[in-house]
Amino acid sequence: xxxxxxxxxxxxxxxxxxxxLALGAQKYGATVVLALLVVIGTIAFPTFASVSNxxxxxxxxxxxxxxxxxxxxxxxxxxxxxxxxxxxALGGVLAAYGSTFGSVEALLLPLVxxxxxxxxxxxxxxxxxxxxxxxxxxxLLGVRGIVFASTNAGSNTxxxxxxxxxxxxxxTLFGVRWPVIIAIVVIIVGTVLLTRSRGGQSILAVGGSxxxxxxxxxxxxxxxxxVYVVSGLCAGLAGALNAAYSSSGVPTVxxxxxxxxxxxxxxxxxxxxxxxxxxxxxxxxxxxLSVIQNLINxxxxxxxxxxxxxxxxxxxxxxxxxxxxxxxxxx
Amino acid sequence: xITPTGTPRDATVLEARGVTKRFAGxxxxxxxxxxxxxxxxxxxxxxxxxxxxxxxxxLTGVYQPDAGELHLGGTTTTFARPLDAQRSGISTIYQExxxxxxxxxxxxxxxxxxxxxxxxxxxxxxxxxxxxxxLDTYDIHVNVRRPLHRLALGMQxxxxxxxxxxxxxxxxxxxxxxxxxxxxxxxxxxxxxxxxRAQGIAIVYVSHRMDxxxxxxxxxTVLRDGKSVHSGLLxxxxxxxxxxxxxxxxxxxxxxxSLTAFGSARTSSQAPTLIATDLTRKHQISGISLEIRPGEVxxxxxxxxxxxxxxxxxxxxVMKVDNGHVRVGGRLVKNGSVSAAIRAGIVMLPExxxxxxxxxxxxxxxxxxxxxxxxxSVGGFTSRARxxxxxxxxxxxxxxKATSSSQLVSELSGGNQQKVMxxxxxxxxxxxxxxxxxxxxxxxxxxxxxxxxxxELADEGLAIVMVSSEVEEVVExxxxxxxxxxxxxxxxxxxxEVTEHHLLSALVGEPITVTKELP
Ligand SMILES: Nc1ncnc2c1ncn2[C@@H]1O[C@H](COP(=O)(O)OP(=O)(O)OP(=O)(O)O)[C@@H](O)[C@H]1O
Ligand SMILES: [Mg+2]
Numbered sequence: 006x007x008x009x010x011x012x013x014x015x016x017x018x019x020x021x022x023x024x025x026l027a028l029g030a031q032k033y034g035a036t037v038v039l040a041l042l043v044v045i046g047t048i049a050f051p052t053f054a055s056v057s058n059x060x061x062x063x064x065x066x067x068x069x070x071x072x073x074x075x076x077x078x079x080x081x082x083x084x085x086x087x088x089x090x091x092x093x094a095l096g097g098v099l100a101a102y103g104s105t106f107g108s109v110e111a112l113l114l115p116l117v118x119x120x121x122x123x124x125x126x127x128x129x130x131x132x133x134x135x136x137x138x139x140x141x142x143x144x145l146l147g148v149r150g151i152v153f154a155s156t157n158a159g160s161n162t163x164x165x166x167x168x169x170x171x172x173x174x175x176x177t178l179f180g181v182r183w184p185v186i187i188a189i190v191v192i193i194v195g196t197v198l199l200t201r202s203r204g205g206q207s208i209l210a211v212g213g214s215x216x217x218x219x220x221x222x223x224x225x226x227x228x229x230x231x232v233y234v235v236s237g238l239c240a241g242l243a244g245a246l247n248a249a250y251s252s253s254g255v256p257t258v259x260x261x262x263x264x265x266x267x268x269x270x271x272x273x274x275x276x277x278x279x280x281x282x283x284x285x286x287x288x289x290x291x292x293x294l295s296v297i298q299n300l301i302n303x304x305x306x307x308x309x310x311x312x313x314x315x316x317x318x319x320x321x322x323x324x325x326x327x328x329x330x331x332x333x334x335x336x
Numbered sequence: 337x338i339t340p341t342g343t344p345r346d347a348t349v350l351e352a353r354g355v356t357k358r359f360a361g362x363x364x365x366x367x368x369x370x371x372x373x374x375x376x377x378x379x380x381x382x383x384x385x386x387x388x389x390x391x392x393x394x395l396t397g398v399y400q401p402d403a404g405e406l407h408l409g410g411t412t413t414t415f416a417r418p419l420d421a422q423r424s425g426i427s428t429i430y431q432e433x434x435x436x437x438x439x440x441x442x443x444x445x446x447x448x449x450x451x452x453x454x455x456x457x458x459x460x461x462x463x464x465x466x467x468x469x470x471l472d473t474y475d476i477h478v479n480v481r482r483p484l485h486r487l488a489l490g491m492q493x494x495x496x497x498x499x500x501x502x503x504x505x506x507x508x509x510x511x512x513x514x515x516x517x518x519x520x521x522x523x524x525x526x527x528x529x530x531x532x533r534a535q536g537i538a539i540v541y542v543s544h545r546m547d548x549x550x551x552x553x554x555x556x557t558v559l560r561d562g563k564s565v566h567s568g569l570l571x572x573x574x575x576x577x578x579x580x581x582x583x584x585x586x587x588x589x590x591x592x593x594s595l596t597a598f599g600s601a602r603t604s605s606q607a608p609t610l611i612a613t614d615l616t617r618k619h620q621i622s623g624i625s626l627e628i629r630p631g632e633v634x635x636x637x638x639x640x641x642x643x644x645x646x647x648x649x650x651x652x653x654v655m656k657v658d659n660g661h662v663r664v665g666g667r668l669v670k671n672g673s674v675s676a677a678i679r680a681g682i683v684m685l686p687e688x689x690x691x692x693x694x695x696x697x698x699x700x701x702x703x704x705x706x707x708x709x710x711x712x713s714v715g716g717f718t719s720r721a722r723x724x725x726x727x728x729x730x731x732x733x734x735x736x737k738a739t740s741s742s743q744l745v746s747e748l749s750g751g752n753q754q755k756v757m758x759x760x761x762x763x764x765x766x767x768x769x770x771x772x773x774x775x776x777x778x779x780x781x782x783x784x785x786x787x788x789x790x791x792e793l794a795d796e797g798l799a800i801v802m803v804s805s806e807v808e809e810v811v812e813x814x815x816x817x818x819x820x821x822x823x824x825x826x827x828x829x830x831x832x833e834v835t836e837h838h839l840l841s842a843l844v845g846e847p848i849t850v851t852k853e854l855p
Contacts, residue, residue: 206450217435218436220398220428221435221436223447280436
């Protein structure tokens with residue numbers, strides 16, 4: 006019934022192949038760099054591939070993975086969420102407060118509060134039409150303010166008292182820490198939603214061309230609203246898990262986290278302008294950041310300012326390569 | 337000619353009564369009445385900026401009217417958003433934005449209506465198969481998994497068409513569907529329209545091409561300056577009269593100012609301004625050589641995929657060639673460098689103005705002078721007065737309809753955006769001008785102006801190469817036509833050989849008998 010029809014006209018096989026190659030390189034470029042770094046690290050530092058170090062990297066990454074997953078949704082629509090660092094801190098503080106009532110409260114309180122913050126930001130962006138940068142910058146400042154106000158200007162650090170909630174951050178299942186497992190679940194669920202649901206297609210459509218999507222009948226405002234809610238929920242969840250992991254809700258935690266999350270998303274290969282990308286590549290981006298950090302720590306002798314320069318240089322190289330590749334592809 | 341189906345004339349499928357729509361500064365629609373009967377094929381006509389696209393957007397829920405009401409199948413209705421109109425069976429191909437560039441053909445066609453498996457997840461295998469089946473029905477051959485942005489503009493338009501007709505619709509609205517189509521694709525479009533009409537689906541068709549209107553439509557509604565000034569059957573309305581209603585002039589005056597300004601095509605014997613030798617790029621063009629002399633308008637003919645646009649791109653440095661070179665005035669132009677080409681005096685009006693040229697959020701003035709800035713500036717500064725002088729000339733001559741030269745280009749009608757782009761390239765005052773579809777989307781009145789401008793530039797000694805999918809325009813405008821096929825030069829028509837008949841048979845590569853079915 007349905008026949009596969011070859012392309013009419015001149016088949017531009019060579020050009021197509023090069024495009025596909027460049028697309029592939031952009032897609033898997035970060036993965037290749039990551040693999041290279043892992044190989045180099047394993048050879049150069051005997052402790053790098055040790056079970057404890059790998060588990061360390063995984064746990065450290067898991068919080069950022071969850072935050073960056075939410076960020077990926079936002080960036081895919083062509084937006085940005087600068088508030089995630091502050092929301093992360095709020096999630097942690099609220100989880101610690103909630104843990105005085107029980108483990109369910111410790112998880113629900115931050116999720117509800119951060120979800121509401123996502124809804125407010127989403128409403129302002131999607132229905133009022135304000136610029137995401139402005140709205141979430143206000144969120145960054147405002148939410149941090151709330152965190153400080155509720156912790157006596159940051160001098161109180163609420164402690165996680167509920168043992169079973171602490172366990173979520175610290176215990177393992179088959180040798181894997183719970184935050185890592187939860188991060189994996191978030192990525193799997195997110196990937197299915199993004200690639201296999203109509204909502205996911207709509208997200209890509211909105212990021213690809215908002216005006217065209219609207220004319221094609223996509224409920225643009227609803228889509229934009231929901232990605233900020235998702236991002237708020239993710240940041241809140243990550244903050245709560247981090248509190249469970251570190252047994253306390255530190256008010257100053259998560260400063261600059263939004264930049265790491267954005268960097269991870271972009272390094273992974275998701276277009277900052279929206280419309281193309283996925284969560285797996287975001288995970289790769291996060292791992293790349295973590296491994297670079299870990300390798301710098303392995304060297305040990307570097308001062309923190311040199312560390313920043315080195316990781317900054319690495320990022321610049323990755324981004325430059327990405328840009329060149331995506332340009333080849335458009336030619 | 338397609339005959340109207342025998343539906344009773346009193347039933348209406350879609351109606352607008354007294355619709356008014358204002359934008360800051362102007363009234364785009366002023367108390368407009370519009371009636372569409374089931375199975376009718378209605379032409380919506382008017383000059384650039386008359387309000388056609390605005391009316392369509394009001395009819396389909398993109399804009400809310402400031403006054404007036406809509407009736408759907410006899411009952412009053414409102415569409416809060418495009419989706420509501422779609423759900424009520426009104427399917428639309430809009431003029432400007434169409435689809436999502438980064439999504440695949442299949443994803444674009446079925447966005448929002450993807451087939452799902454029993455888990456509620458999208459079934460991509462089914463999705464691609466459905467898309468393939470649909471496109472096959474209309475003889476559109478394309479890999480449905482390809483991202484849309486990798487397709488030629490015409491093919492993208494065909495995908496938009498497939499999407500529009502795949503929505504179960506009572507009314508299909510098409511806003512200038514043919515402006516980026518090849519002759520062959522236009523035929524496909526007409527076949528699709530025929531199929532739709534056979535199913536009793538009503539069509540609203542916007543185009544500036546008269547032949548098409550008379551071929552596919554049976555009635556017409558004319559807008560002028562936002563008012564509906566005429567509605568009636570096309571059969572009773574000779575072309576000149578239709579044009580004079582559109583322009584608001586007397587029939588005599590319309591006749592006097594003959595509508596196409598081309599005709600005095602000239603050849604030149606001076607030394608060529610531009611010489612291209614053996615331009616080759618794998619799988620796109622091979623061994624293309626041509627010479628363009630000052631004062632000459634050379635047509636570049638060819639079907640889809642013949643390498644017309646690619647040849648222009650190679651000349652303009654937009655596309656790098658594997659082999660061959662371009663010389664201007666004897667000097668070699670660096671391969672694949674737009675800035676080198678511009679320095680040598682080659683400028684190109686690109687085919688896809690939306691993607692490659694227009695800057696929507698700049699004013700008309702800024703868009704026009706953008707490319708000419710280096711020429712207008714002294715020591716890095718430009719005088720506003722000099723800019724305004726140039727901008728004023730072009731706005732008047734091309735009849736750009738706007739509140740002022742500082743209006744944003746994004747607020748202009750589609751045709752007026754085109755005019756701004758044309759003005760930009762003409763303002764550069766180059767030695768070689770490459771025009772890809774120069775009169776696309778431009779109304780009959782302004783078309784004559786554009787063609788007259790092209791002639792004037794040739795008189796001033798410019799070497800001009802023109803690509804147009806309108807055979808008539810190529811024939812009337814060019815002294816010489818270079819015909820491409822499969823990426824290489826097939827033949828060259830000179831002087832008396834430049835006729836529609838010769839060109840058509842050269843295009844397809846075999847002698848044909850021209851049958852004209854138009855009045
Ligand atoms: N968003 C907008 N803001 C301000 N003015 C607008 C806007 N959209 C359209 N207009 C104005 O409304 C008028 C009608 O525009 P419209 O696009 O309906 O014309 P049109 O008949 O479709 O012309 P064309 O043949 O060039 O496509 C124009 O003067 C245009 O500048
Ligand atoms: Mg229009």
